[in-house]
Amino acid sequence: MELLIFYPLAGLCIIFALGVIINNSPVNSAMSLIGMMLGLAGIFVLQQAHFIAILQIIIYAGAIMVLFMFVIMLLNLKGKGEDEQWQSRDKNMLLNVLAGLLVTGVLYKIIDTINSGDFTSPALPPDTFGTVREVGTILFTEFVLPFEVASILLLVAMIGAVVLAKSKVD
Amino acid sequence: MVPLTHYLFLSATLFVIGVAGVLVKRNAIVVFMSIEIMLNAVNISLIAFDRYLNLHDGQIFSFMVMCVAAAEVSVGLAIIISLFRNKPTTNLDDFNIMKS
Numbered sequence: 012m013e014l015l016i017f018y019p020l021a022g023l024c025i026i027f028a029l030g031v032i033i034n035n036s037p038v039n040s041a042m043s044l045i046g047m048m049l050g051l052a053g054i055f056v057l058q059q060a061h062f063i064a065i066l067q068i069i070i071y072a073g074a075i076m077v078l079f080m081f082v083i084m085l086l087n088l089k090g091k092g093e094d095e096q097w098q099s100r101d102k103n104m105l106l107n108v109l110a111g112l113l114v115t116g117v118l119y120k121i122i123d124t125i126n127s128g129d130f131t132s133p134a135l136p137p138d139t140f141g142t143v144r145e146v147g148t149i150l151f152t153e154f155v156l157p158f159e160v161a162s163i164l165l166l167v168a169m170i171g172a173v174v175l176a177k178s179k180v181d
Numbered sequence: 182m183v184p185l186t187h188y189l190f191l192s193a194t195l196f197v198i199g200v201a202g203v204l205v206k207r208n209a210i211v212v213f214m215s216i217e218i219m220l221n222a223v224n225i226s227l228i229a230f231d232r233y234l235n236l237h238d239g240q241i242f243s244f245m246v247m248c249v250a251a252a253e254v255s256v257g258l259a260i261i262i263s264l265f266r267n268k269p270t271t272n273l274d275d276f277n278i279m280k281s
Contacts, residue, residue: 025194025195028195028198032211037210040210041214044214051225054191058228063243066247070251078254079210079258086261088271118193128186130184130185130233140232140235141237146237146241146244149241161245164249168253168255169255171259173259176262
C-alpha cells in the first residue's frame with residue numbers, strides 16, 4: 012500500500028528534478044524545483060516525519076523559492092545566451108573520459124553498497140514518531156546547543172546578505 | 182512498508198541529478214538550485230535512516246541542513262546580485278576576475 016504512494020511521488024520528484032536542469036529558462040527551473048520540494052514533502056510524510064514535511068513546505072517551497080523567484084525577476088533573466096549551455100566546457104577529451112569513468116565507478120560503488128546492505132528488519136516506530144511534540148522536545152533538551160548555534164548562523168547570514176547586496180556608499 | 186533501499190536509491194538519483202546540474206549548467210541561479218537538489222537528496226537519506234533506526238537524530242540533523250540551506254541561499258543570491266551589478270550577466274563562464 013505504501014509502495015503505491017511511494018512510486019508516483021518518487022517518479023514525480025525525479026521528473027521535476029530533471030526539469031530543473033533541462034529547462035533553459037530560470038523561471039521554469041524554479042517552478043520545477045517547487046514541484047520537487049512538494050513531492051519530497053510527501054515522501055517525508057510517508058516516513059512519519061510530519062514536522063520536517065511541514066518545514067519543507069514552509070521553508071523551501073515558501074521562503075527559499077520566493078527568494079529565487081524574486082532574484083530572477085529582479086535581474087530580469089530571460090534565458091538570453093543560454094543556447095549553448097549543454098555544450099561541454101572543456102575540450103580536453105582525455106580528461107572528459109577520465110572524469111566520466113571516475114563518476115561511473117563511484118556510482119557503481121554506491122549502488123553496490125546499497126544493494127549489499129542488510130536492511131531487512133526495521134523496527135516499527137510508534138505512532139507519535141516525528142510529530143512536532145516529539146521532535147520539539149528533543150530539539151530543546153538534547154540538541155539545544157546546535158539549535159542556538161543555528162540561530163547565530165541565520166543571523167550572520169542575514170547580516171551578510173544585507174552587507175553584500177547593499178550598493179556601495181563610499 | 183517501503184524498504185530502506187528504495188529511499189536510498191531515490192536519494193542517490195536526486196543527488197546525481199544535482200551534481201549533473203552543477204557541472205553542466207552555466208547560469209549561476211540554476212547552479213544554486215542544483216545545490217538545493219543535492220541538499221534535499223541528503224535530507225531524504227537522513228530521514229530514511231532516522232525512521233529505520235527509530236531515532237530522532239536524523240530529523241534534527243535535516244532541520245540543521247535546512248538552516249544551512251537557507252543561510253547559503255540568502256548569502257549566495259546576495260553575491261549574485263552584487264556580481265550582476267559589476268557585470269550584467271549570470272553566466273558563470275564570464276566571471277573570471279579572480280583568474281590571475
